[in-house]
Amino acid sequence: MSNSVKNFPRHIEAIWTGLKYLVKPNRMTVYYPEYFVEPPEGYRGLIRYYPDKCIQCGLCAMVCPAGAMKMYVKKGEKKGRPGVNYQRCIFCGFCVDICPQDALEMTKIHDVAFEKFEDLVFPPEKMALEPVSPALKMGAKKVKPVFDEERGLRHESA
Amino acid sequence: MDIVGFIVKLFLSPQVFAPIVFPGLLTALVVLLIIIWAERKIAARIQMRVGPLYVTRHLGGVLQMLADGTRYMFQEFIVPETADRIPFIVAPILALTLAILPFAFIPSAPGFSPISSPLTLPAVLAVISAIPISVLLMGWASNNKFSIQGAVREAFMSLGYEVPLFISAISMSILYGTMSLEEMVTKQFIPGLILNPIAAFTFLVSMIMSAGKLPFDIVEGEQEIVAGPYVEYTGIIFGIGMGLAYLKLYALSLIYTIIFLSGWEPLPKLLYDIYPGIAGIFLFVKAFLLMLFIVFLRSVYGRYRLDQALKIGWRVYFVLSIVSLILSLGLRVILNV
Numbered sequence: 001m002s003n004s005v006k007n008f009p010r011h012i013e014a015i016w017t018g019l020k021y022l023v024k025p026n027r028m029t030v031y032y033p034e035y036f037v038e039p040p041e042g043y044r045g046l047i048r049y050y051p052d053k054c055i056q057c058g059l060c061a062m063v064c065p066a067g068a069m070k071m072y073v074k075k076g077e078k079k080g081r082p083g084v085n086y087q088r089c090i091f092c093g094f095c096v097d098i099c100p101q102d103a104l105e106m107t108k109i110h111d112v113a114f115e116k117f118e119d120l121v122f123p124p125e126k127m128a129l130e131p132v133s134p135a136l137k138m139g140a141k142k143v144k145p146v147f148d149e150e151r152g153l154r155h156e157s158a
Numbered sequence: 159m160d161i162v163g164f165i166v167k168l169f170l171s172p173q174v175f176a177p178i179v180f181p182g183l184l185t186a187l188v189v190l191l192i193i194i195w196a197e198r199k200i201a202a203r204i205q206m207r208v209g210p211l212y213v214t215r216h217l218g219g220v221l222q223m224l225a226d227g228t229r230y231m232f233q234e235f236i237v238p239e240t241a242d243r244i245p246f247i248v249a250p251i252l253a254l255t256l257a258i259l260p261f262a263f264i265p266s267a268p269g270f271s272p273i274s275s276p277l278t279l280p281a282v283l284a285v286i287s288a289i290p291i292s293v294l295l296m297g298w299a300s301n302n303k304f305s306i307q308g309a310v311r312e313a314f315m316s317l318g319y320e321v322p323l324f325i326s327a328i329s330m331s332i333l334y335g336t337m338s339l340e341e342m343v344t345k346q347f348i349p350g351l352i353l354n355p356i357a358a359f360t361f362l363v364s365m366i367m368s369a370g371k372l373p374f375d376i377v378e379g380e381q382e383i384v385a386g387p388y389v390e391y392t393g394i395i396f397g398i399g400m401g402l403a404y405l406k407l408y409a410l411s412l413i414y415t416i417i418f419l420s421g422w423e424p425l426p427k428l429l430y431d432i433y434p435g436i437a438g439i440f441l442f443v444k445a446f447l448l449m450l451f452i453v454f455l456r457s458v459y460g461r462y463r464l465d466q467a468l469k470i471g472w473r474v475y476f477v478l479s480i481v482s483l484i485l486s487l488g489l490r491v492i493l494n495v
Contacts, residue, residue, distance in 0.1 A: 004474045018458040021204040028206040 028153045036133065036140040038108070038158045044091045045110040047084055049127035053103035056081060060095035060104060069095050072124050081124035087117060109133045175435045176272045181412060181442055182261035189446065190404050191223040197453035198222075204457040226397075233393035238301070241390060245299035250395045253292035257402050259285045260409040265340040266438030267422055267430060278339045279331055282413060283324060286368065289406060290316040293377070296399070297387035308386025311464055312377045318471030319367035319374075325479035326360040329486040330417050333357075339413070343421035350418040353489060357482035358418045360475050365414060367471065369407035371452055373459035374467055378403075407452065411445040419444050 030037060039045065056079035061069045068088035071080030082095070082104070096104045109131040114120050136142070143155040168174055176182055195210060199218065202209025210222035237243055263282040265271030275281065290312050297309020331337045333354055334345040342350075351358045367374040378386045388399035415421060422441040430437035462470070 004470065014458050015455070018204055018454065021206075022200060022454065025203040026206055027203075027208065029208055031208065031211075 026151055028151075030143060030155055032111075032140075033135050033138060034140055035143050035155070036111075036135045037155065038142050038144045039110065043108045043110070044093045044106045045108050046086075046106075046112065046131040047089075047096065047127065048105045048107050048131060049082060049124060050103045050105070051081065051124065051128050053101045054081060055101055055103075057100065058082075059098045059100070063094045063098045065092060065094065066090045083121070083123040083127060086114075086120040086122065107131055111135055170433070170435065172270045172435065173272050176264070176266050176270060177258075177261040180435060181264065181266050181438060181445075183258055185442070186258075186261065186405055186408050189408055189449070190401050191227070192220065193404055193408075193446075193449055193453060194223045194400075195220055196450060197456060200450070200454050201457040230394045230397040235393040235395055238390055240301045242299040242301065245295050246390075249292050249295040249299055250391065250398050253289055253296065253402055254398050254405075256285060256289045256292060257405040257409070260413075263339065264409070264412050264416070265343075266441060267434045268340065268344065268425070270434045270438070271340045274338075274340070276336065276338045276341075279327060279337045279342070279413075279417075282339070282409070283327060286406060286409060287316070287320055287324075289402070293387050293402075296391075300387070300390035302390050304383040304385075304389045305387050307383045308377055308379065308389070311379070311383075312387060314464060314468060315367060315370075315374070315376055315471075318468045319364040319475075322360050322471065322475040322479040323364035323368060325476075326357040326364065326482050327413075327417065329357045329479065329483040330354060330361075332483070333486040333489055335490070339416050343416055343423065346420040346423070349420040354482055354486055356478055356485055360479045360482055361414060361418065363475055364471075365407075365410045366452055366455070367467065369410060369452070370403045371407060372456040373462050375461060376464050376467055379461070407449055408445070411448045411452070412441065414448060415441055415444045419448075 056071075058071050058080065060082045061071045063069075066088045068085045068090070069082050070085065072083045073080035084095075091106075093106055096106050107130075111133050112131065113134075133140075142158040144158040145153055146156050148154045178184065199209040210219040213219050213225045214221040237246055260282045262272050263278045263285070265278075271278070273281075293312045294309045297305040297307075297312070300306075330350055331342070333350070334342050336342060336345060346353075370377050378388070383389070385396075385399070388396055391399055422438045424440065425437055426439060429439065
């Protein structure tokens with residue numbers, strides 16, 4: 001009972017803080033499909049593949065800790081080309097780091113969705129295409145987060 | 159015999175109009191839709207988010223719950239093979255019936271009470287306190303670990319809040335010298351909240367416990383036992399389970415407004431002259447604001463543990479309700495209201 005009495009002002013304080021935020025909201029999120037928050041430098045999104053640079057060494061498939069990267073060997077060829085299975089990929093970026101020719105690159109695209117599990121398997125031909133963000137395709141405005149002394153976080157158009 | 163006149167007269171009689179239209183069932187459904195949206199929107203505002211928006215964007219997504227309800231309507235109602243079939247189906251219907259029944263006792267304007275009885279306060283509280291039994295039945299009939307956990311929690315919780323709720327209500331009825339909800343409003347020369355603040359506070363907290371709102375949504379326990387007793391229910395019956403807590407909250411808010419916030423006073427004379435049924439507009443507004451405050455608590459508090467809730471129920475609020483009883487007796491002797 002004595003503890004409850006001691007805690008009572010704290011309850012009032014908590015409710016008061018809540019009411020303060022209710023009256024003066026400080027929204028930190030954006031309307032997603034209309035606005036697209038640009039990811040920071042070094043963001044690890046979908047992997048893009050440049051077939052012209054690739055020497056087909058197979059290091060990317062070897063280093064992949066999740067077993068997501070695999071070499072696809074075409075008929076009549078000896079060496080394969082990398083393809084990725086996004087069901088397994090953990091976006092660690094090891095394949096990109098280890099590539100001696102910079103033939104793999106991490107794009108900043110992350111907001112893609114797939115209807116079927118099979119769509120998540122990207123053969124080399126599909127990896128070579130530029131990944132498209134559906135929000136940006138529909139004409140979303142790009143914004144970037146800026147730290148603010150007063151509000152904490154706000155968004156400026158990039 | 160004029161049949162149309164008879165039907166209109168029947169519809170406008172307090173026995174039909176008050177429980178079915180205002181402040182009863184139809185109003186309750188509208189309140190249900192708006193309050194769930196408001197709860198989500200308030201929580202979003204405080205947690206620096208946007209909240210529901212895309213259904214009716216111009217109105218801030220107010221019809222979100224209607225869209226969700228429509229979705230529930232078209233979902234399949236599955237009865238699990240291991241469930242006890244008849245209680246599984248009957249329990250939610252019983253729960254909904256018991257949740258609607260309190261509106262048959264709540265007066266909305268002077269001389270406009272559906273059931274005129276000197277004992278409406280204990281009657282309405284008795285009806286509300288019967289709801290946990292049907293929830294217990296739901297949990298038991300589902301034959302699922304989580305639902306039985308939820309049902310047992312409901313049983314524990316109802317032991318925790320029922321006693322302070324009743325004692326604080328009865329302390330007010332001692333203060334006013336009546337157990338009729340309608341007379342209680344006429345007896346309040348100043349709001350009961352000021353006359354006996356301890357009873358008001360105890361009743362408020364017990365009410366939140368009873369309706370299962372945060373910080374006491376132990377029964378549903380979204381993060382631990384998924385949805386408690388309602389976990390096996392699908393489709394519209396799940397919607398009923400969700401709406402049950404809000405219906406209970408609405409009924410209890412109306413009772414709280416009548417007992418502690420001087421009910422429909424100040425009475426709008428103009429509306430009362432037109433038709434007494436709609437004169438309880440201030441009763442509704444006060445109850446709605448109270449509900450908004452209670453759902454606002456969601457964004458401030460985390461959940462209490464079951465043992466903590468029972469502990470404060472018995473060790474703090476039970477004691478406080480006894481103190482409020484003594485205070486009421488003292489005021490009764492001194493003021494002789």
